[in-house]
Amino acid sequence: MMTRRMRLAALGVAFALVGVLGVTRAAPEAQAAQAAQTLTAPPVFTDSHGLTVLEQPSWVDANERTFTFVMTTNEVPRYSAMAGQVSGEHVIMVTLPEGYDSSGVTRYPVQYHLHGHPDRPDTQLNQQMFEESTAGGVPLITVAPNGSGRGWYTNWVNPPTELGQQNWENFHLDQVIPFIDANLRTIATRDSRAISGHSMGGFGAFRYAESRPELFGYVGSFSGGLDLLNQGQRLAVVGSTQLPGSGTPTVPPDAIFGVPVWPLDRVWNAESPAQHVESLRGMGVAMYTGDGGSLADNLPQAVIESVARETNLVTRDNLAAAGIPHTFVDYGDGSTWAEGCTGKxxxxxxxxxxMKHFVGLLMAGLPTRSPHQPLFLRQCGRT
Structure with a gap:
């Protein structure tokens, strides 16, 4: 049995050219130049909605599905930067559907995916998640905005003077979403817009969906920390403010949600997704969590997942009590969920x-597939 002490203490082309009838293989340099010449240009973005484009979109690789770009915003003029980041410069990664044509008439639904702590949007894992889950012609745009190593997807209560305001919610919901709608061929409606996230990002996805239900028709959390009343989760947030690896400078413990102890913890309680599920009514709702698996294998990650699962169980119970349909996938030690998943x-x-499961639910529920009540809501009745 895991003790409270344990939970708190454990919280880091080449292309093979076949020679035929005397055709010889090109030198590696020539192959690279040839591949570069075949690249089509990614979309070109125009400044709007308070966002200034510093670097135009550029493809991540020759597959021409995923690109990154860099922008600035006055809502978060500077932030605690991790290694390789420039404070105030916000990288956003976008994965387009196969066959996306910026000059065509087809428009696409959008999924916004929020990264965890301490992480960034433009990781190879995120690219793999987005591209693999939409392979085979799935008509979905995926957008991953910068949330900083410790942004926690909220407008901070007491941001440090040296950083300036840390209005992450305003940045993402009032600026990034309309900016993407203005620059890509999106279906700019609630029913064609989803939000998901992992860990800190799962918290953010539920927070944003509850705060602005008019924006999202679907919400998904992957091992999200959904209950700020949980002391282990509260410690994780406070701990993130003090870790240099989450970005420098570090920030005071009360910078994000205010003082974390009763009776001064009003903001913590008000922004806890688990206790405010009513505004999710009518959305497609999905949660995924493991149980941490064996404690003998990577104890910190096992404990973190165990705490996340506790917060998901509270959220699930509150959704059920409110009669809100949802999908809850508790895959335990991961042995029946995916090869290589051990529940950590x-x-x-x-x-x-x-991600693959959530995208499947999402695509089944889009208005283009079901003109009346989205199928996703009916599927989400399983718990």
């Missing part, structure tokens, strides 16, 4: 399986 926190195999 932030495991690539688990996250890829989560």
């Amino acid at each position: 926190h932030a495991q690539p195999a688990c996250l890829k399986a989560d």
